[in-house]
Amino acid sequence: MSSRLARLAVIATGAGAFSGLFGVGGGTIIVPLLILWLGYEEREATGTSLAAIVVIAAMAAAAQGLYGNVDVGKAVLIGIPAVGGVVAGTALQQRVSSRVVAGCFAVLLVVSAILLVV
Amino acid sequence: MDGGDLVGALAIGFAAGIVSGMVGVGGGVLFVPGLVLFLDVSQLRAESTSLLAIVLVALVGAWRQRGYDNVRVRDGLVVGLLSPVGVVVGTGLANAVSERVLELSFAAVQLYFAWQLAQRARRSAEG
Numbered sequence: 093m094s095s096r097l098a099r100l101a102v103i104a105t106g107a108g109a110f111s112g113l114f115g116v117g118g119g120t121i122i123v124p125l126l127i128l129w130l131g132y133e134e135r136e137a138t139g140t141s142l143a144a145i146v147v148i149a150a151m152a153a154a155a156q157g158l159y160g161n162v163d164v165g166k167a168v169l170i171g172i173p174a175v176g177g178v179v180a181g182t183a184l185q186q187r188v189s190s191r192v193v194a195g196c197f198a199v200l201l202v203v204s205a206i207l208l209v210v
Numbered sequence: 211m212d213g214g215d216l217v218g219a220l221a222i223g224f225a226a227g228i229v230s231g232m233v234g235v236g237g238g239v240l241f242v243p244g245l246v247l248f249l250d251v252s253q254l255r256a257e258s259t260s261l262l263a264i265v266l267v268a269l270v271g272a273w274r275q276r277g278y279d280n281v282r283v284r285d286g287l288v289v290g291l292l293s294p295v296g297v298v299v300g301t302g303l304a305n306a307v308s309e310r311v312l313e314l315s316f317a318a319v320q321l322y323f324a325w326q327l328a329q330r331a332r333r334s335a336e337g
Binding site: 097100101103104105106107108109110111112113114115116117118119120122123124126130132135136137138139140141142143144145146147148149150151152153155156157159161162163164166167168169170171172173174175176177178179180181182183184185186191194195197198199200201202204205206207208209 | 219220221222223224225226227228229230231232233234235236237238239240241242243244245246247249251253254255256257258259260261262263264265266267268269270271272274275276278280281282283285286287288289290291292293294295296297298299300301302303304305313314315316317318319320321322323324325326327328330331334
């Protein structure tokens, strides 16, 4: 096995575990490691990460579905506005500096983390 | 669910999509709190339901990014197809631990992600 393939396999396993455990896609593992280990440029890493996430999240959703944990109606309810958001987000990424947006989301995340815990 | 909760869920869904497109994640880091806080779902069910919403968003996001020539399809598929061992371990663990442990560890993931975003913002400010 080439070292490149080995690195992709490690990224895949880490992202899969993260995805299954936390209900996320695993991009937070994939993006930095593609940049760090495989020399990806940032936009290419984010695009490639999204492609990997389609497969990973589909498998993790199927696995959680077997446990009877998936609420399809609510997934659609929150997923539909997100599809609009992702089209806007990818277009924005090509045009503007991500600095302000990244800063805003960082604040949003801290707030929702606090709300979840209390 | 009242009207305010519905608006909240739709707004956080839209925000999750934007963060997904801009930073290449699935948006789960916002779907999960959106489902818990606005749609009254338990942490475990929220995480599981989030995964299904992510499939939809990542599919559209990857397609858009492909249009901008930012996707190395082969590497993306390799990472996806090699993930099942991790997925089985992760979902098994999520179903084994208590709701409280899941809540706390998810909050830790959010803080880590916030830190990553802050670093990114700082880097692009310098660059």
